[in-house]
Amino acid sequence: RPRVLSGIQPTAGSFHLGNYLGAVRQWVALQETHDAFYMVVDLHAITVPQDPKELRANTRLAAAQLLAAGLDPERCTLFVQSHVPEHAQLAWVMNCLTGFGEASRMTQFKDKSARQGADRASVGLFTYPILQVADILLYQANEVPVGEDQRQHIELTRDLAERFNGRFGPTFTLPKPYILKETAKIYDLQDPSIKMSKSASTPKGLINLLDEPKATAKKVRSAVTDTDTVIRFDPETKPGVSNLLSVYSTLTGTAVAELEQKYEGKGYGALKTDLAEVMVDFATPFRERTRSYLDDPETLDAILAKGAEKARAVAAETLAQTYARVGFLPAK
Numbered sequence: 001r002p003r004v005l006s007g008i009q010p011t012a013g014s015f016h017l018g019n020y021l022g023a024v025r026q027w028v029a030l031q032e033t034h035d036a037f038y039m040v041v042d043l044h045a046i047t048v049p050q051d052p053k054e055l056r057a058n059t060r061l062a063a064a065q066l067l068a069a070g071l072d073p074e075r076c077t078l079f080v081q082s083h084v085p086e087h088a089q090l091a092w093v094m095n096c097l098t099g100f101g102e103a104s105r106m107t108q109f110k111d112k113s114a115r116q117g118a119d120r121a122s123v124g125l126f127t128y129p130i131l132q133v134a135d136i137l138l139y140q141a142n143e144v145p146v147g148e149d150q151r152q153h154i155e156l157t158r159d160l161a162e163r164f165n166g167r168f169g170p171t172f173t174l175p176k177p178y179i180l181k182e183t184a185k186i187y188d189l190q191d192p193s194i195k196m197s198k199s200a201s202t203p204k205g206l207i208n209l210l211d212e213p214k215a216t217a218k219k220v221r222s223a224v225t226d227t228d229t230v231i232r233f234d235p236e237t238k239p240g241v242s243n244l245l246s247v248y249s250t251l252t253g254t255a256v257a258e259l260e261q262k263y264e265g266k267g268y269g270a271l272k273t274d275l276a277e278v279m280v281d282f283a284t285p286f287r288e289r290t291r292s293y294l295d296d297p298e299t300l301d302a303i304l305a306k307g308a309e310k311a312r313a314v315a316a317e318t319l320a321q322t323y324a325r326v327g328f329l330p331a332k
């Protein structure tokens, strides 16, 4: 079975619709066909200031949401990144292989540091794509299911893997991004020119899966569309409506063309009211399942402990091989 690896940050508490449709939904499907490793990336979460108590709680919350979304610990390896120390260890080696200019070209860093103020951005934020390189290479992943915003980091991963392999001998598998066109980028409901994001979206533009259903329905009903009234999928000229159609189509498994037909001659109001209902029908059981996993932290922690053990077995082997290739003297 080919291997997949991906991660999600525990930073914000609730997953948002972009995280779910862009990434987590694919994770659930891929555990059936792939040897799948999924993690809550708490090391990435400290690239911005964090509250320790919240980080701990949010790490469990992220794991609970992944299980609620349908990850099955019998079918995949689910773990917390900091439970596998090899991530930070391999990241150091990768840091030393990356050019300063190369790292400076990462658009995610540019966006995030601009939002924080360049002086306040940490070196960790600057090097986080390189930690991500280590995350992927440690597991010799063939594919990485992510949203479009992560494509550049997968390219960096391939570049560094090739560089390492060229310099020290074949060591790492070159991974490919696994990005589904329809859900590669879910847009902000109030500003469909930007991606839905925990840090850049306004509360009204962002759908958190754990929000109150009433609040979710209201956000969908007040989504920005356009002055036209025609319901047609055309991301160029009708980004707001097209975003709603993508979400609707994916959550219900209905083709976009079918939705266009269904809403022909009806206004945006009808589309939004129905989509609000679809969203609530999806989010309500998701919230309940998340809650039930959180109510039993012992079971949750045991799942994560078992996952970390499985992950470490793979990670330790890759790290040992890397250290040997680099020329570190083995500890006796």
Ligand code: AQP
Pocket: 007, 008, 009, 016, 018, 019, 020, 021, 022, 023, 145, 146, 147, 148, 149, 150, 183, 184, 185, 186, 187, 195, 196, 197, 198, 199, 200
């Ligand atoms: N709007 C989106 N559309 C499609 N996919 C998305 N992802 C995030 N936003 C969208 C994908 O979700 C996965 C996990 O996200 P993460 O929180 O760990 O990473 P992130 O990029 O930091 O998420 P945000 O909300 O976009 O955070 P900020 O605001 O900090 O940039 C990833 O696979 C990501 O592609």
